[in-house]
Amino acid sequence: MPLVVLSGQPCSGKSGIASKLAALFEQAGLTVELIDEPSLHLDRNAAYSGTVNEKNTRAKLRSGVERVVGRKGVTLLDSINNIKGYRYELWCVARAAGTRYCMVHVDTDLATCRAWNEARPEGERYRREIFDDLAGRFERPDARNRWDAPLFTLHPAGGAGGWCVGLAGP
Template structure:
């Protein structure tokens, strides 16, 4: 069923907007007698403390727990609202892939634009006075704001994108409903692609080819950057791959590329991809990660 990702600065009102949407969807489902249910997943429902975002190790664990909950609840009869920072575009892409794998639509509700950072900081301070466990430490707050990767409605995994301004009385519930469910009450079906359909790997030496081809493409990128110092991005042809790789303006480091490669391997390790298409799919995945 549809996946709705809430994103925004810390203390920008994500939980408030999520609660409004959950109430709207529950009411809409009840009045229409559709065989659906609305599910609200958040750091609070998963008992993830705000302190989890203080260091990389605990934050990684928190994101893994959130992803597990999303996978668990993405069924044929649920609208899943993910109320969490969701500030990393790669993490939003992972959730997009999970939704696409079960042939259900997704969208992003962005609440940070209309909520100034100073207002978010004031909200955080007020929350700390009421209950310190519901607030972020100052250094964690500043770090999350600094690292926030704003959603872009031009990318597949961030669209359709709905922006909620600070003084809006409520999110555009009807528009979001139409994007995910439709006026006829039938949840829209999404056609999965080869990178998201889970099938047993049956081709001989598939895992070897998956590792080999992705490693060669990473090495090709690093070699290109070394041979073109100072160039800001550009199109790069990859041997034996028809798709063109569009590099970002900032140079890519080895850890960055290896992290993206590991994500791709995790998504496709159990798939039965055509070995001749592994390179093309990895290039397409890289272009998505680079924000093409």
């Protein structure tokens, strides 16, 4: 079964989308494996404070995906996935497992992401410097890259709590 990789700025709504996708897949009778920082007991600030910690976090997430991808179910990777080289590695994991792959980019503007981060309880928000660092280094998915395709882009729909979906193609 497929690997669905969610990508987006910090606090863009990825986890909300992941839970909605998981519910839809489960309603269709599919097993869902959700891989994210909380499922691996990683603190968001500690996980992304410095290059060594961030590299270790990506390795743990990739390892979690490798353990479950290709089984009878859908694997959802809910993380920032902000580095295109890392998304390429995930695409290679799916190929090695002989399964399908798609990218879901949650395209929320940075001001909204920042406001959503500040609205979180103290223990659940990114520290300002970590948020700014991650946001500044974010590499947007591009459907022209095979590892970012097929690419589904979600945009928040003006305050209604809904989302608009777009499909990008080469």
